[in-house]
Amino acid sequence: MTYHAPANVEEAISLLGSQDNAWPVAGGTDLLVQMRSGRIKPGAIVDIKQIARTMGTSAKDGGFVIGAATPCTALLKDDALCKAWPGLVEAANLIGSVQVRNRATIGGNLCNASPAADSVPALIAADARCVIAGPQGEREIAAAELPAGPGRTNLGKGEFLVEIVLPPREAMSSDAYLRSIPRTEMDIAVVGAGVSLSRDKDGVCTQARVALGAVAPTALLVADAGEALVGSQLDDSALAKMEEAVKAACSPIDDKRGTIDYRIAMAAVYTKRAAKIAYDRAGEGA
């Protein structure tokens, strides 16, 4: 195996395209574990952390750009980002431990394509876009489109994720992410629920996006769950309608981390709780 730390995007594309079985690595917290267990045997590691564009957060066009290799804990240092997208920053900072989050990145979390990745429902709820660089130049896709299935992505040969773009935030908008885990830390989500919404000054929800993790082969946007909240003040009947939409969207599996029934039930519970938090946060600026 060889190790490369290209200094720019072009070099990275070239390495990823030319090296046999090349893997891009950002934080490495998933890749190294899979290498050690023998599940992945890379021929080359292309460390993208030396590429300036992949590191750090910045405001852009009213929204934010997050470099794909930015460690989760670095997000906490961007006050404007935390204020606009508290749920996304929280989601990224639920992954593993402090030690892990000082390395792990939301770019890697997305590209690792685990259905249970914590930051992904929050990214989908945020309607985040992914800037992908490759031999054919750069392209942009929705965060929800990047994972193709457990452990698989829609990235082509030689492509890698460079940036994540968060859209401009309307006033009185916020988000939240919650997950079900058996312990309090260090677990993989049994269910993850991300909600991003906007409200008006009367407390009426004007827009909402609901996304779920660990209930399908990839994290899901549940459009009708979001729609169930629009026009309401998150009263019980709107929440009940949202919960029904959430349950209907779930197609989870039974595994060591949870049962089908439990996952479906918890998807509804945690979405409801996340929606209330997002709604309260959105109202805090009023």
Add this chain to the structure above:
Amino acid sequence: MSTVHIHTTVNGDPVDFLSEPHTSLLNVLRDKLDLTGSKEGCGSGDCGACSVMLDGELVCSCLVLAPEAEGRRIETIEGMAQEGQLHPLQQKFLDLGALQCGFCTPGFLVAAKALLERNPDPTEEETRYWLAGNLCRCTGYDKIIRAVMDTAAEMRQERVSA
């Protein structure tokens, strides 16, 4: 396999080593540099026994590739006591019996020091969540949490009186 030559700083000293690129920083510390204070409890970032500081950030050295250490500053448990003088956390762990077998202790100390550098007055909850990436099977965490919080209080006191 291609060996790479790495230049780094470990506990303030310049260090050169040769390594296979897939080798973890933990294995380099333990097997090449004879710094066996960082322990391997899992090799997957789940136990924190291999915690070190990398350019001032707390990380699991089992989740860092050796070549990533190039040009970086690494601090390990071996560098925590200065000139034979124990760090207040080390002394407090001894005073309160916050270790039993001692295997997880280096990782806890490195992680706790990182916490206090960032937050000199952590609540019990903050301390517990910060240290959630460090597993201890002997103590039930009680005396460890007390030791970290007591140390924090004493260090705050010293800053006030200094």
Add this chain to the structure above:
Amino acid sequence: MSGVLEKQELKIVGTRPVRPDGADKVTGKAVYGGDYHLPGMLWGAVLRSPHAHAKIISIDTRKAAALSGVKAVATHSDFRESDDSDEINAGETMIDIDAAAQMCLAKDKVFYDGQPVAAVAATSAEIAAAALDLIDVQYEVLPHVIEIEDAMREDAPVLHDDMFTQGMPETPKTASNVSMRLEKITGDADAALDDADVVVTRRYTTQMVHQGYIEPQSCVASVSADGQAQIWCSSQGAFMVRSVAAAITGMNLSDLRVVPLEIGGGFGGKTTIYLEPVALVLSRKSGRPVKLALSRDEVFRSTGPGPGTIMELSLGATKDGILTAAVMDLKYQVGAFAGSGCGAGVMHALGCYRIENTRVTGCDVVSNMPSTNAYRAPSAPQAEFAVECAMDEIAEQLGMDPIELREKNGVKPGDPSFSGAPLGQVAFMETLAAAKSHPHYSAPLGPNQGRGIAAGWWVNHGGESTVMVSINEDGSAVVATGNPDIGGSRASMAMMAAEVLQIPMQKVRPIVADTASIGYSMLTGGSRTTFATGRAVCEASAEVVEILKSRAAMMWGVEPDQVEWHDGEARCTAPGSDEAPLGIKQIASQTAKTGGPINAEIVVNPHDALPTYGVHICDVELDRETGHVSVVRYTAVQDVGRAIHPSYVEGQAQGGAVQGIGWALNEAYVFDANGRMDNSGFLDYRMPVASDLPMIDTLLVEVPHPTHPFGVKGVGEVPIVPPLAAVTNAVSHAAGMRFFDLPLTPDRVYAAINSQS
């Protein structure tokens, strides 16, 4: 017992000095199993079975052996042919050498996923790993079985064709997966149950759990050309390592020296070995030192966890709360070989209480899982979990305070023990009373909270120990024992020696000696070390004091009985004497003139260990919408005899309680459809993390052991017994319904709450 030991005013015992091995442990200097290296050392690696149950048709290691850098390859055929009846006493368990050898390298069958099949030693870990890929093992995969009840079915795949259930009136003619049955009867339990005013009949289950020590097993072995060998490793007993490794590899004990390194947790799991015989064989064949270390995945898949259980219990009482009858059946899931099973479960199940009519039956069931080993109070937590949950129901049905119910029935000194002999100075009553009056017990509960209490006991062991106490020329002392220090025993040894010698603890250097440097000592386990080895330390120190007195007498020209020992110095009591006292240093510096070095070796084998008792109080908060349980307050009250170093006694109570909380809430082995362990890492084998827990309050109840020099009783194992039921009872009260199956994971609790409503 020497007069020195009758001294009652204690200066050191009961204080909290810094432990002698502490500085190295907080600076990273302490050398654990995996930290040891030798020049020219090879790296070993072990090929493991991917099948839960299979016949080995062939093992072809030729390609691996031919790989450049590979220096040796080993399979079971490199072990000596062992005699099936060879057993070695490892304290709480017996080690069957034939089975132990197969857990190091499989013979003709594999019985669990992860069982070692072949091993290599090479010049690097990478080459060793590559060599494993070149070993060709042909298997005939057999049907496997995991669960107890499946393994007991008539059509179940039988693991061992020579396993005929032991303990039956007549040994069966056909082989089965039930390795043994056990029965203990007093009175007429069935009739008494019929007559009882209140009867609780329940079925309880627990899952296989791991000790979860953070240090994976690791060793270095080096065999010399003349056949002499050394092993450096961490274990709970270097003498155990020597016995087992020598038996498997066919060595004389005198040719094998085992050097104990620091041990990173054991909890019973390091009372047997998995690597050392393999490393010996590889070293013998290569002529070089060989290191073998387990990964965490290998620890879970191939070392000995604690057994799962199915337990049925009927417990009967009068309306006044007097227990009158118990019928109990215990089935232990012991894994691939007859392991750590129902014996101690049958013994401990009802041992907290006086019950006239009892029938307890137990059986050990093998299945295609790692072979179980001791785990802290082995087999007791499961059985006592069942009893303590049923006790809670009896108390509830009678409208009686649960501690009062236990006080009415709890054992007292003089009550018959399991063997029938009267109990000694047990302190269950004092422990219950302390729990009852603890502020926690009467503190108000918040919404969705519940409180549970449970008791537990452990028999505790004595056993053989050797201790050497030597006085250095400057008056300082060395205390050598043969017991690895898991959690602070060097501190307690040094404190006891210093107390007897009446010198500062800092002048006493305790060491854990290797197998060639001290006489035999049984391993560290069974809560025996501070009790048994500690007694030897006291006696050896007392003997040294007698020698010091006689040397002072010689220096003064008086009779030894005209010398008294106070504050670390000899004082002359001869009539009319005006001699200045002789300090230990003055005496020690003159030994060349007074008869040579001053030291004493003492061997002990005490059988008078006393059982100890714990009562735990647990408050939980239940999230009814999710089934998630949080422990919000926890108090462990424990009978400890006398705490030599209270911090480390509290630490035992806290650590044991938290292991029990993990067992109750989240820990369990999970197997996939092919019988492979599906959660062999700390991510999914969910031990408690710091944020899962509150502070663990402790209350030490000191009722000294009457015949131990300092009143010590074993303390390490009891605290894992009560938490299973304390947590479960708390959850039951918070939920308003009973729970019987561990672990109480959120999905299980949620399902139970919702199936009820």
